[in-house]
Amino acid sequence: MKSTVETLSPTRVRLSVEVPFEELAPYINEAYKSVGQQIRVPGFRPGKAPRQVIDQRIGKESVYAQAMDPAVQANLNKAVTENEVNALGRPELTEVKPIEDGKPFEFVVETDVTPEFELPDFASLKVTVETGDVTEEDVDADIESQRLRFSSLKTVERPAAEGDFVQIDLRATQNGEEVEGGSVTGMSHEVGSGNLLDGLDEALVGMAAGDEKTIQSTLAGEQEGETADVEVKVTQVKERELPDLDDDFAEMASPYDTLEELRSATRERLENAGRTGKANEARAKTLEALIEAVDLPLPEKTVGDEVDHTRGHLLEQVQQVAGGFEEYLSMVGKTAEEFDAELRADVESNLRQSIILGRIARERELEVSGELMTAEVVRQAQQRGVPQDQFQKFVDELRTNGGLQQIAASLRQQLALEEVVKEASVVDANGNELTEEDLFPGRAKAAENEAASADADEAESSEDKTEE
Numbered sequence: 001m002k003s004t005v006e007t008l009s010p011t012r013v014r015l016s017v018e019v020p021f022e023e024l025a026p027y028i029n030e031a032y033k034s035v036g037q038q039i040r041v042p043g044f045r046p047g048k049a050p051r052q053v054i055d056q057r058i059g060k061e062s063v064y065a066q067a068m069d070p071a072v073q074a075n076l077n078k079a080v081t082e083n084e085v086n087a088l089g090r091p092e093l094t095e096v097k098p099i100e101d102g103k104p105f106e107f108v109v110e111t112d113v114t115p116e117f118e119l120p121d122f123a124s125l126k127v128t129v130e131t132g133d134v135t136e137e138d139v140d141a142d143i144e145s146q147r148l149r150f151s152s153l154k155t156v157e158r159p160a161a162e163g164d165f166v167q168i169d170l171r172a173t174q175n176g177e178e179v180e181g182g183s184v185t186g187m188s189h190e191v192g193s194g195n196l197l198d199g200l201d202e203a204l205v206g207m208a209a210g211d212e213k214t215i216q217s218t219l220a221g222e223q224e225g226e227t228a229d230v231e232v233k234v235t236q237v238k239e240r241e242l243p244d245l246d247d248d249f250a251e252m253a254s255p256y257d258t259l260e261e262l263r264s265a266t267r268e269r270l271e272n273a274g275r276t277g278k279a280n281e282a283r284a285k286t287l288e289a290l291i292e293a294v295d296l297p298l299p300e301k302t303v304g305d306e307v308d309h310t311r312g313h314l315l316e317q318v319q320q321v322a323g324g325f326e327e328y329l330s331m332v333g334k335t336a337e338e339f340d341a342e343l344r345a346d347v348e349s350n351l352r353q354s355i356i357l358g359r360i361a362r363e364r365e366l367e368v369s370g371e372l373m374t375a376e377v378v379r380q381a382q383q384r385g386v387p388q389d390q391f392q393k394f395v396d397e398l399r400t401n402g403g404l405q406q407i408a409a410s411l412r413q414q415l416a417l418e419e420v421v422k423e424a425s426v427v428d429a430n431g432n433e434l435t436e437e438d439l440f441p442g443r444a445k446a447a448e449n450e451a452a453s454a455d456a457d458e459a460e461s462s463e464d465k466t467e468e
Helices: 021-038 051-058 061-084 136-149 200-204 249-253 259-294 302-322 325-332 336-363 370-383 386-399 401-425 443-467
Strands: 001-007 012-019 087-096 104-115 125-128 152-155 165-173 177-190 212-218 225-243 425-428
Touching: 001 061, 012 061, 021 051, 021 061, 051 061, 051 325, 061 104, 087 225, 125 259, 136 249, 177 225, 177 370, 200 259, 212 425, 225 302, 225 386, 249 259, 259 336, 259 401, 302 325, 302 336, 302 401, 325 336, 370 386, 370 401, 386 401
Parallel strands: 125 425
Antiparallel strands: 001 012, 012 104, 087 104, 152 225, 165 177, 165 225, 212 225
């Protein structure tokens, strides 16, 4: 096989391939075998008819035509490898000559390729993240949210104020006619929550049980956007009663015996969450800085194909959720042009990320360990609620549909990003440089525990051998 490469643009090449006729024998033999199984020739069992008989029946050209596709695919893969072409997307067959006895088989393909680009010095990437410090106010706010979960409602004989709960009757009319589905009785509503009609919360403040008022508001549902008169009647006002912040509350709301222990545990939880958030922010902003620092032209055909594929997949989901694309656009408040622009931006961002991190992974020879792969598959199975007895089936499905390869590629990109994060300059808002423990919280401790466990296993093994 001979092949040549012609550069059409920084992101596209043309491959011309010539395969000697004698190298086509495996594909021609397989084609004769396949055709022989399909036709019925009197006097011969299926698949046993000689080639001369098959040629007389359907013609040698038809058999050769069936051999062309596998011959193209196999030799295209060889040409891509031999010429070190980093193909993107699906190559496009632009020219192919029929197979003829004794003559070379020639075909031409065009394909998008990964463009040449320079990687920046990772140490030059400057990233600033939030400090993530936990204040007493943060602890107070979290405990207050815990306190709210254990609150109760008490009926009061006074006008409603923001934060109170009211029981109300509503009746919407237009031109004196009641709006279909526009009446409700005995509804509980938190004043100030803003999750019902426009203007309702403002009207409720100062109303007591038995008070009535009519407001103008905008309807939702089938009459969305239309204005109606809404009669509001308050039948009950309740205030929220919060438990006292003391040791009894701590014992009731948590595993701790005292309020001080609860505060300490709350602070620790918030600090852990802050460390995780800081690390995630560092990774996200480092990736943004990396992509911004790389001048990377994208192949238009690959981008367009991926946009079409993603749009088709999204439209299938949209039809299940919203019933139609127009209804979905109305639901999310976007025009078709805005939807397409955002979709294209996402596709381009993901493609840039994949190309850049993929190159870093290759240059640094990063490989995904079996332990990491297993842990991620287990995590995804748990996230999707796969029962334990169905786990192997889940893995088999991933293997069949290419899911395992996608997981491995994603993990490899994560390893590549970690390499960049380690070398980048990452500081918090106070100018303090983040340590490796800040960037990868808990990893050093986990490594220590793993090493200690390994040492313990080795010591136990040595004791067993000594006893023997």
